[in-house]
Amino acid sequence: MTLNFRRATASDIPAMSAIRLSVRENALSDPGRITRQMYEDHLEQLGRGWVCERDGAVIGFSFAAREDHSIWALFVAPGHEGLGAGKQLLLLAADWLFACGAQAVKLATAADTRADRFYQAQGWQRGAMKNDTEVAYLLAPHLRIRRAVPDDLDEMWAVFQPLLEGGDAFPFGAAFPKSTFELHWFSSQPPYVACDGGRIVGMYKMGANYPDHGAHVASATYAVARPAQGRGIGRLLVEHSLAQARREGFLAMQFNYVVGSNAAAMALYRKLGFAIAGTLPQAFRHRELGLVDAFVLHRFLEQE
Numbered sequence: 001m002t003l004n005f006r007r008a009t010a011s012d013i014p015a016m017s018a019i020r021l022s023v024r025e026n027a028l029s030d031p032g033r034i035t036r037q038m039y040e041d042h043l044e045q046l047g048r049g050w051v052c053e054r055d056g057a058v059i060g061f062s063f064a065a066r067e068d069h070s071i072w073a074l075f076v077a078p079g080h081e082g083l084g085a086g087k088q089l090l091l092l093a094a095d096w097l098f099a100c101g102a103q104a105v106k107l108a109t110a111a112d113t114r115a116d117r118f119y120q121a122q123g124w125q126r127g128a129m130k131n132d133t134e135v136a137y138l139l140a141p142h143l144r145i146r147r148a149v150p151d152d153l154d155e156m157w158a159v160f161q162p163l164l165e166g167g168d169a170f171p172f173g174a175a176f177p178k179s180t181f182e183l184h185w186f187s188s189q190p191p192y193v194a195c196d197g198g199r200i201v202g203m204y205k206m207g208a209n210y211p212d213h214g215a216h217v218a219s220a221t222y223a224v225a226r227p228a229q230g231r232g233i234g235r236l237l238v239e240h241s242l243a244q245a246r247r248e249g250f251l252a253m254q255f256n257y258v259v260g261s262n263a264a265a266m267a268l269y270r271k272l273g274f275a276i277a278g279t280l281p282q283a284f285r286h287r288e289l290g291l292v293d294a295f296v297l298h299r300f301l302e303q304e
């Protein structure tokens with residue numbers, strides 16, 4: 001028995017669709033939800049697809065989506081599991097996304113299924129639930145998050161300082177001095193950096209929001225280098241900080257001042273379980289939008 005892997009073409013769509021409809025887990029609640037057009041779009045324009053053949057018949061397929069660096073589909077026909085087809089199809093899709101410049105590749109799958117166990121076995125990082133049924137996964141083999149050291153200061157400043165020029169995320173203006181940045185990042189809450197190879201592409205600091213009677217609640221600040229934004233690094237940093245906060249025994253995480261118009265931060269935090277605990281009306285003077293609301297965000301840190 002040999003397995004043959006190749007790029008998917010439009011003529012594979014009926015076979016892929018039949019496999020998609022035959023699986024027992026991650027089944028489509030509405031079979032009309034994934035259309036022929038969606039397969040066609042993902043073959044070239046929105047991504048790439050691959051099939052696995054056994055004795056000339058398609059037994060599995062995968063698709064990578066270019067725009068959000070995600071695995072759009074990975075399915076192996078019932079009866080052909082356990083042959084290594086899924087593993088290889090996943091590698092083909094993920095490797096293509098890394099070759100396109102992704103720092104992290106993501107996917108979502110139904111929790112507590114065979115697929116859920118499969119992705120963990122392939123070394124993917126299991127993240128938060130995306131909704132009632134699906135769990136998020138990330139693969140970031142080139143990214144490493146570690147404690148920052150004083151020698152990282154210049155590179156961290158090179159990430160942070162350009163973000164201030166936007167005037168849309170932090171209260172500090174463009175003239176905020178490096179010496180105060182150093183004070184904020186190296187003398188209160190412990191800082192962490194995300195490194196792509198040897199290069200710092202993001203960072204966070206996390207620690208108690210208040211001392212003594214408020215010290216069981218953590219707070220954190222995140223920053224991703226502008227060119228590296230939107231590739232999953234922010235999600236990795238927040239998930240890392242949540243895990244770290246749990247390890248340190250914090251019971252909750254609170255962000256004191258999130259600018260409401262900061263779409264990336266608001267989307268990310270809400271996806272990771274934070275709820276708005278309070279509104280600070282017109283608390284932020286946005287460089288372009290004028291006075292906008294800021295929010296206090298909060299979530300409990302149940303032990304996993």
Ligand SMILES: CC(C)(COP(=O)(O)OP(=O)(O)OC[C@H]1O[C@@H](n2cnc3c(N)ncnc32)[C@H](O)[C@@H]1OP(=O)(O)O)[C@@H](O)C(=O)NCCC(=O)NCCS
Pocket residue numbers: 068106163169170221222223224225228229230231232233234235236257258259262263264265267268271
């Ligand atoms: C906010 C910030 C940390 C997010 O990091 P990022 O690497 O850009 O975000 P990611 O690529 O990890 O995206 C995380 C999620 O948010 C979503 N998202 C990202 N940008 C978005 C946007 N502009 N609008 C809507 N959703 C967005 C992504 O789709 C992703 O969702 P998914 O994981 O379910 O697919 C980063 O953009 C940043 O440093 N911004 C400037 C500084 C800042 O705002 N810090 C926070 C201050 S409170």
